[in-house]
Amino acid sequence: MMSTRVNDEPAFVLHSIPYKETSLILDVFTRSYGRMALIAKGAKRPHSVLRPVLQRFQPLAVSWSGKSELRTMTKAEWLGGVPPLVGDALLCGFYLNELLVKFIAREDSYEDLYEEYAKTVHLLGQDPKELEPILRPFELSLLKEAGFAAALNFCIDTQTTPEEDEHYVYQPERGIRKLQADDPGHWPVMTGKHLLCMNDKNYQDPETLIQSKALTRFLLGLHLPDQAMMTRQILIDLKKI
Template sequence: MASIRVADEPAFVLHSIPYKETSLILDVFTRQYGRMALIAKGAKRPHSVLRPVLQRFQPLLVSWSGKSELRTLTKSEWVGGTPSLVGDALLCGFYLNELLVKFLAREDDYEKLYDHYTDTISALSNLEFQSKGLEEILRPFELTLLQETGYAAALDYCVETHSAPVSQEQYVYQPERGVRPLQVDDPGHWPVLSGKSLLAIAAGDFSDQETLSESKQLMRFLLGLHLQDQVLTTRQILIDLKKI
């Protein structure tokens, strides 16, 4: 296999672990190549040019080379323009990164999801100037993640009527099928949503409080369904703090 060289690819660091005495192994999310494993040689040295740059939640341009699954980072440049995350926003950032690590296979491109992640990090970094709360920022990202990875069916389509949900009707989200009309014998743990909420969620409109509440129920159900026994540490902290 020939060695591959990639230059100046937009990326974010999702996670890093120490490697030997002076290096790091990075889990990065790139726009065109998806999740990549990169070794940053010498990045732990006190005077390394990489050390101050390889920060989470900051947009980067990275270059790498190699032919194995673990490529070698050759350059990393900070793009700038994004204030550091603090407080609840920082917790939410770690939550987003945990979701990406759990849901995304390596080296599958998710350009739409990458762009949405970029926008979400920007919204969190400017949280004090936003009219939206944490839930209104996080719900659209969760939905995009689930849809782009194939874990969520269309919400504006009823699988039994083959048409859009009716605003005044009640529906359930049935695993493996999607949205269908509510029935009296449906399992109690299936999410129940109004047609109005389903249409709003599908359109990315979380401004209505009922929609926001029902979307929380739906996202928790879908994420739990596919994470199974995997625990996301920051997600549980945020749930316990009633932040999401």
């Protein structure tokens, strides 16, 4: 049973909605407890100590108590270290948050994914010129952690690591296997070399980025229609992802 009181848990605010006149209901992503629903009482008051702290894309230490699905936040402190996201990087931040809300259930721990999210937000805070090498690793980590993508370093028909010069497809509900002449044309085709680069989060080769884009669009399309992701469609239209 989850503890009724948690202190100083690393977290990020994903989303907030007003509650009554002075409070907020927050969807927060925590390192040890996953997504949590917290009520921040009085956070909308002009002089509330919580009001300037509860910002998206900023690392926090949060405390809460309670047994219901909606816990009560008792404290939140800003940990610093991440510049505010601006421009396209800010839009990408909203995209990350939308992905988390759509793909992971509440109160399931995703510690590795939390660390990947924190790293990605930090990189976006550096005002990068290239966004795809930052977004791709997070997308694939999310899909694998949430159980929507198979391992990229394992071929299901040979039961071995992909060979660099061979061509492979991603077969829905199964995973990576060698390309066959009668495979559907919409399945993404990738070489073993670039699959292994994706698995190692190495996106220095532009061809790895091209093949990973085809793969992530395919996987996201399988499990989440484009129209359900507003920021994703905006980024696609702007050719940012």
